[in-house]
Amino acid sequence: MLGMSLSICVLATRQSRRECCFVAQIPGLKALYDPSDRANMFTDIAMTTQVTADGQAVAVIRDQSGNNHHLTQPIAAARPLYRTNGTLHWLEGDGVDDILTCASPVSAYPFTIAAGFEPLSAAEGGIATLYQNDSNYKSLMVNGYLRAIDRASSTQQAARSNTVVPVKSYAMAQYSSNSVKLETSAYSITSDRYTQTFGTPSDF
Template identity: 40%
Template sequence: MMGLGYDIPALALRRRPSTTPAPFSPESLSPSVFFDPSQMSSLFQDIAGTMAVSADNQPVGLWQDLSANGQNLGQEVSAARPTYRTDGSFHWVEADGVDDGLKTAPVFDVRNPVTMVLGYQMLSTSGTARVNIAEISQTSTNGMSVGVRPNIDRLQYYSRMSQQGVPASNVASPTVWGNHEKHVVTLQATSGHVTVRLDGVPVIDTAQNLAQQSISAQPLRIGLGLVTASIPGAFRLFGLQVWTSSATQPNATQIDELEAWLAAKMGVSL
């Protein structure tokens, strides 16, 4: 028989290298903390982490940080634990608007720069003060937060350091309302300046009083906060990433990637 010169096994094993990039994850940008409710393995009903969240409408007593830093959110009081919710496609942690909240250990300074990227939907429609969705704070007058005025779903940023004589910055988006729908928000605060984006569109871009001030380490709080005018509010949190002052802050291109990643987790179009 004529030798055809084909090495069938060799041809079968010869493959082109993949050109498909690895899926993007916020973990690649080394956040200070990273919380994703779609990863149910990070959710527990009790603060000790002995009873996993396994179904819709179960309480969240411990929400594990998916970053390399292990700064978990927890709630010791069972009645004040938010709830894991899912519609089968999307996942979120829901606060009841009465007393629900979570916090980390006191490990973060109230200090700039800081970046927060979060997905939320405000459920409350009453109240003209601010529902603090995410904040780093010591007292009502020493802290920084990103929150929402519930009756009109208006984004607000607050910072103050009375302990060091720094007066309040309390700035709100001037004309854009959330309409109580799902949104992706990015806060970036630097020395004397703050910008906030709603679904990729800048809605706050202004000066603020907080510069490089710092106090002793404090918790990251989710839900009912401490800083001035914080009120209880019902809302859904679809995810949160924070880069505190000790971390390398995301650049503009990376912010676009972070927002697109979170929007896909929520079913939001940017």
């Protein structure tokens, strides 16, 4: 990753484009990660020691969709931190190499990635990426703007917001064949669809 610290407060992936008010009740939900639930976060890969305090590194956050797509990080230096102010709870990256991974929970269009987050700068950082290789991935990320990218599309589709500022927000990126749609609570969408050549995806 290139130079960004990012906080994520909830992350979900679903295999449909239907709307639902409650994340856990979304039809077709493939994965759900909630850092406010410390019972599902662990400081070790074996999942024997739960996260209990602000500032602890997270080795595993369990998928709460029931599909067992748990996010893990065996390398201690690449683990994000659990952070809380007593009311809000989030994961915070170091702006260098922090990342949690699992086998992709989604294998076909259409699907949606939704996340609550706060960029701590407008520099580059990934929020969520479905990764096959550096030339084939789908990513919700910040790079000066909030972007939803389909790198695997033959035309490399993307959608983009206006310039990102540090503010709490949620975003929803909807992917279908050769089409990307982006919605967000904090930023205006300046381009619903454009093409561009993208490089490798970023950690957070």
